Amino acid sequence: MFERAEDTSVCVAIVEAVSTVTGTEPTRLDPLYGVVDTDALERLVESGGTDTEITFSFEGCRITVFGDGGVVVTDPN
Template structure:
């Protein structure tokens, strides 16, 4: 699991839900976008890590979501300001639940298998 530090204190609601301060549980990967990295690119990186696959083995992200719209919503386009940090976009990609946050996090969660 990639877990980059977040200076914010954990949210009590996250603790109750069994997730850490990054918004992830034990079956999740938290990816922090670097400066200039697009949110769409971070989705591919996080899902590749969560599924233990090479990013080039994943189907194209644009088949699931409009990557330009995702990038514009999260980072803001040239015509508007960046989204508030609490904005979150959720969708499924390659068997993972993905949450892209405006604060720079991308969380990819693998489904947990039911106990036998």
């Protein structure tokens, strides 16, 4: 699980985590907004619903975002 700093948006944390897992520069990744509504995702985390989680694929990785802002990235390999 990747911990994000309070001043980092969940979307930035996802991109950074996927970059780390895949070994790809963040600027070389496809835009996150192409696979998920990033505004809705940010609102979900801001609401603080701890029972909430959303899972989607991005850059071949499985991403799970929890309502508390936690992010899990599963390597495609």
